[in-house]
Amino acid sequence: xxxxxxxxxxxxxxxxxxxxxxxxxxxxxxxxxxxxxxxxxxxxxxxxxxxxxxxxxxxxxxxxxxxxxxxxxxxxxxxxxxxxxxxxxxxxxxxxxxxxxxxxxxxxxxxxxxxxxxxxxxxxxxxxxxxxxxxxxxxxxxxxxxxxxxxxxxxxxxxxxxxxxxxxxxxxxxxxxxxxxxxxxxxxxxxxxxxxxxxxxxxxxxxxxxxxxxxxxxxxxxxxxxxxxxxxxxxxxxxxxxxxxxxxxxxxxxxxxxxxxxxxxxxxxxxxxxxxxxxxxxxxxxxxxxxxxxxxxxxxxxxxxxxxxxxxxxxxxxxxxxxxxxxxxxxxxxx
Amino acid sequence: xxxxxxxxxxxxxxxxxxxxxxxxxxxxxxxxxxxxxxxxxxxxxxxxxxxxxxxxxxxxxxxxxxxxxxxxxxxxxxxxxxxxxxxxxxxxxxxxxxxxxxxxxxxxxxxxxxxxxxxxxxxxxxxxxxxxxxxxxxxxxxxxxxxxxxxxxxxxxxxxxxxxxxxxxxxxxxxxxxxxxxxxxxxxxxxxxxxxxxxxxxxxxxxxxxxxxxxxxxxxxxxxxxxxxxxxxxxxxxxxxxxxxxxxxxxxxxxxxxxxxxxxxxxxxxxxxxxxxxxxxxxxxxxxxxxxxxxxxxxxxxxxxxxxxxxxxxxxxxxxxxxxxxxxxxxxxxx
Numbered sequence: 001x002x003x004x005x006x007x008x009x010x011x012x013x014x015x016x017x018x019x020x021x022x023x024x025x026x027x028x029x030x031x032x033x034x035x036x037x038x039x040x041x042x043x044x045x046x047x048x049x050x051x052x053x054x055x056x057x058x059x060x061x062x063x064x065x066x067x068x069x070x071x072x073x074x075x076x077x078x079x080x081x082x083x084x085x086x087x088x089x090x091x092x093x094x095x096x097x098x099x100x101x102x103x104x105x106x107x108x109x110x111x112x113x114x115x116x117x118x119x120x121x122x123x124x125x126x127x128x129x130x131x132x133x134x135x136x137x138x139x140x141x142x143x144x145x146x147x148x149x150x151x152x153x154x155x156x157x158x159x160x161x162x163x164x165x166x167x168x169x170x171x172x173x174x175x176x177x178x179x180x181x182x183x184x185x186x187x188x189x190x191x192x193x194x195x196x197x198x199x200x201x202x203x204x205x206x207x208x209x210x211x212x213x214x215x216x217x218x219x220x221x222x223x224x225x226x227x228x229x230x231x232x233x234x235x236x237x238x239x240x241x242x243x244x245x246x247x248x249x250x251x252x253x254x255x256x257x258x259x260x261x262x263x264x265x266x267x268x269x270x271x272x273x274x275x276x277x278x279x280x281x282x283x284x285x286x287x288x289x290x291x292x293x294x295x296x297x298x299x300x301x302x303x304x305x306x307x308x309x310x311x312x313x314x315x316x317x318x319x320x321x322x323x324x325x326x327x328x329x330x331x332x333x334x335x
Numbered sequence: 336x337x338x339x340x341x342x343x344x345x346x347x348x349x350x351x352x353x354x355x356x357x358x359x360x361x362x363x364x365x366x367x368x369x370x371x372x373x374x375x376x377x378x379x380x381x382x383x384x385x386x387x388x389x390x391x392x393x394x395x396x397x398x399x400x401x402x403x404x405x406x407x408x409x410x411x412x413x414x415x416x417x418x419x420x421x422x423x424x425x426x427x428x429x430x431x432x433x434x435x436x437x438x439x440x441x442x443x444x445x446x447x448x449x450x451x452x453x454x455x456x457x458x459x460x461x462x463x464x465x466x467x468x469x470x471x472x473x474x475x476x477x478x479x480x481x482x483x484x485x486x487x488x489x490x491x492x493x494x495x496x497x498x499x500x501x502x503x504x505x506x507x508x509x510x511x512x513x514x515x516x517x518x519x520x521x522x523x524x525x526x527x528x529x530x531x532x533x534x535x536x537x538x539x540x541x542x543x544x545x546x547x548x549x550x551x552x553x554x555x556x557x558x559x560x561x562x563x564x565x566x567x568x569x570x571x572x573x574x575x576x577x578x579x580x581x582x583x584x585x586x587x588x589x590x591x592x593x594x595x596x597x598x599x600x601x602x603x604x605x606x607x608x609x610x611x612x613x614x615x616x617x618x619x620x621x622x623x624x625x626x627x628x629x630x631x632x633x634x635x636x637x638x639x640x641x642x643x644x645x646x647x648x649x650x651x652x653x654x655x656x657x658x659x660x661x662x663x664x665x666x667x668x669x670x
Binding site: 003004005006007027028031032033034035036037038039044045046047048049050051053055056057078079081082084090092094097100123124125126127128129130131132134136138139140141143145148150151152216217228232328329330 | 338339340342362363366367368369370371372379381383384385386388390413414416419425427429432435458459460461462463465466467469471473474476478480483485487551552563567663664665
């Protein structure tokens, strides 16, 4: 008979040694009523939390290893989006008894790998029994005072950038949903969806060099996340379709997945789950970007404008409003 | 059509003005990728998170007002258990669309009242659509350096105390489960179960006066929580049944609820959900307790011993092992 205490010990054994010492800020980790953090001299703490729910954010065809990895990677991406350095995380995990065996081992293996990659240590959480798996990850990071980058700082004239390729995560999801995940040539397509890579190095560089005026991560799709950034900053934007670094979809996959022409741009605009950075840079700062870390490329896709309109300039040069069609839980799913 | 952004605005409008300014430590609250906290000079931050899940922690017969209140009160009780002062909380809320109307309004009203009572401000969270309601609350507080009280500091010879009455929350739950919640004379019985009162003032006093060596809150039941405190401290304990401040059950309720003789002591030992404080005090410190705040009474129920045995001395003076029979999610529910 598995008790809560025994489960907690398994989780501690599997994950606790990964992730380092929490940047010297963790005074008391997992096992008490609460964790104790003492930020290093003058630094600010950055806190965020996210759900990952079975049947909503993942399906039974997702491997528990990928679920464990991604649960933490999504949270860490929120730290990257502020330019923060990861310190610790809390794991809140509800699951049925039948998942406490091999499923949990695999989940913890994925979680452990993510903790190691992102140098973030387990400091607390909660366990509950529940018919469906519900994960709620809390991440805590730190930042030099006043350097964390908010969504609200974009100004008219700033140039608009994204990191990496957009739409790659959505392409991976299509491969899974349409039943091609086990093909040997599908593996590389699945990576961006199953094992996203939060852009910690780029985010931290932009923050420490005061290069960007606003930043967020693209978790629900460029179209909806850009609307959120513009709303927070009280500005509009113009985006050029031909500059968007959209995922490249090979012809055989385009056919196999029965994707319409234009799917790549649609995935890039509305796909979600990319965990790339969206940021704005004043023109006078763009020269500094030559010294930015090269761990991930970044691309200028447009500019910030006065007013509130968000405009897409299509491949033929025509302008139209860019409608937010990314992921919104309480609209009718993906519209 | 309700969008996630519209829901977020309703939550902010309902809850954000409550709870004050976060003790001067909140630099950036809800609405960005993460919140930013800057602890006041030298202070440590205390962090905890808890689930509250429909069908596990509450049923459809619980009012959404009570669910909203209790979700936050349980988290705040973890801060009280460290002797910390509340600063901010993150609300992670998953629910079906049919709950976004009157249900959500009532839930937010309860949450708002709790935020005001405990001086804690909403600083972030996540929303998701899900068939069952899942709440995960993250609480953050602060404490003078080195003063937070852990579970691990109890030493042989220390006296063992609890605050308030034990078993009252379980009695309220029985009233609800057996269908008597709507009786006019039931209201006072329901309070401890629906609207628990975290012992912030007592916890903070014990921490700031270095009066207690170990402390935790009783969330799953005295028998199981005392075992956890003893395990963390590497000690045993002796508890005297005649000293335990058990809930008083009136004869007419004892009959109405068909409770066996001894139910009051059973509820006090194993009931759970009391959110009273369990703490240990060296004998030389007990004189200081006369100056403790009188907002809640506290009672010496036994003492800490060498070894690992946890012993209950019953009303007839007989000793027996005190078995942990409180709430453990991954044993077969309440055993």
